[in-house]
Amino acid sequence: MSGQSTASDPPDRSAEPFTYNGGRVDPGESTNIRYGISETYLGDPVKIPVTIVNGQHPGPTVFLSAAAHGDELNGIEVVREVAHDWDHTDLYGTLVCLPVMNVPGFLAQERYLPIYDRDLNRSFPGREGSTSARRMAHRIYTNFIEPCDLGIDFHTSTRGRTNMLHVRANVDDPEVARLAKAFSSNVIIAGEGAAGTLRREASEDGIPTITVEMGEAHRFQRRLIDRALTGVASVLAEFGCHRDSSVHWPGWRTVIDDDNEKTWLRADAGGLVDMKRSRGALVQEGDVICTITNPFKEEDEVVSVEAPFTGLIVGVLENPVVYPGNPLCHLVGLAAETKLALERERTTERSRSDL
Ligand SMILES: [Zn+2]
Numbered sequence: 001m002s003g004q005s006t007a008s009d010p011p012d013r014s015a016e017p018f019t020y021n022g023g024r025v026d027p028g029e030s031t032n033i034r035y036g037i038s039e040t041y042l043g044d045p046v047k048i049p050v051t052i053v054n055g056q057h058p059g060p061t062v063f064l065s066a067a068a069h070g071d072e073l074n075g076i077e078v079v080r081e082v083a084h085d086w087d088h089t090d091l092y093g094t095l096v097c098l099p100v101m102n103v104p105g106f107l108a109q110e111r112y113l114p115i116y117d118r119d120l121n122r123s124f125p126g127r128e129g130s131t132s133a134r135r136m137a138h139r140i141y142t143n144f145i146e147p148c149d150l151g152i153d154f155h156t157s158t159r160g161r162t163n164m165l166h167v168r169a170n171v172d173d174p175e176v177a178r179l180a181k182a183f184s185s186n187v188i189i190a191g192e193g194a195a196g197t198l199r200r201e202a203s204e205d206g207i208p209t210i211t212v213e214m215g216e217a218h219r220f221q222r223r224l225i226d227r228a229l230t231g232v233a234s235v236l237a238e239f240g241c242h243r244d245s246s247v248h249w250p251g252w253r254t255v256i257d258d259d260n261e262k263t264w265l266r267a268d269a270g271g272l273v274d275m276k277r278s279r280g281a282l283v284q285e286g287d288v289i290c291t292i293t294n295p296f297k298e299e300d301e302v303v304s305v306e307a308p309f310t311g312l313i314v315g316v317l318e319n320p321v322v323y324p325g326n327p328l329c330h331l332v333g334l335a336a337e338t339k340l341a342l343e344r345e346r347t348t349e350r351s352r353s354d355l
Contacts, residue, residue, distance in 0.1 A: 004030050011056040018054050018061065018094050020143040025052040030088070037103075037139040038132060046104060046136075050144060051083040051097040059093025060239050063144060063151035064232065066098070068121040068198060070105020070112070071217040075154020078228045093241045096144050096151075109218065111159065121155075122196035125205070145202055150179055150239065151209040152232065153198045160319035161327070162216040164280040164312075165227050168193065170200070171255060175208040182238035183210060183231040184248040186342075187314060187332075190257040216318055252341035254312075254334055261309050261333030267292060267322040269303040277329070279316050282342055283307040289329055292322065309333050312342070 015027035025031045034047040064082055066075030076099045083097035100106045102120045104113050112119050118133035125145075126138030145151065157163040166187035169180035180188050193200035193211065202209040214228055215221040234248035256262060267273070271292040277283055285307055292303040305328060315330035322328065334342065 053095040055091025057092040060149040061094040063096040066154040067100040070102040072156040124201040159217040165214040168211040273320040
């Protein structure tokens, strides 16, 4: 538990310690904590890993959190690399790194808390004396979220689907919008988020917070992780934490709001899906996105699913089986200039798998 020094020079006098219930981390120190948020059926503690990196210099306190859904792994690696592989010698401010918030779900490799299948990411800010999920959320929130000035919560698509890397944020709040843009994703989906999500509750509490969606559950996807690390570096530059870094411009950006056409295309037939397009693909109206066939591949039974409008595939099915009504892909319409910028980019060497 004792802190490791992040640098040899003495810290600025104006830099402040980070305190939580049970401890403190002084400026210029980095500490790994296993913090108890609940107890198991055996009465043993349920502890979440937390790393606090308190810089030598004063600055904002930023949280980076992942695995609120226990099987969404990409963000864990992003948070770990920032906490343990980056050089924070000249950090202005404090990083609160929460790589695995939903420890019971993580151990079971499940999205929800395995206790009555509660969703930790609908339980914030939590409450003492309430359900097990809300008590856990409360312990996390009061100790490690409330002391922060801004935050990034990492997610992936639900199991069986994949997302291109994008930000979800309530861009009507100027500070949230600043954070969302600083992360430098190509796509920002506007919206306040569901009640009980970390990003909505923290943002409403005056702690601007965004969600980053990236890839699929149960995987470490290296290119997406690298892309997200670029986003974190860009945010730390924008908010003055890493003064030698610069804010990254993603080349093109679209903010998807209520004015954009967008839809989850759903299957109208049950069967096996032959997906023709991947996440990040630009499709033209009428393009075939996938076909659905029965086990006999009977030609007159093939259902062809076409794009109802020209747009970008933000999320797409990976597991190739559907019931009628199951989602096939998340398609969003784009403004003309965004379409042009995207087409230009696609003619260069950059591959879609970066998205
Ligand atoms: Zn999630």
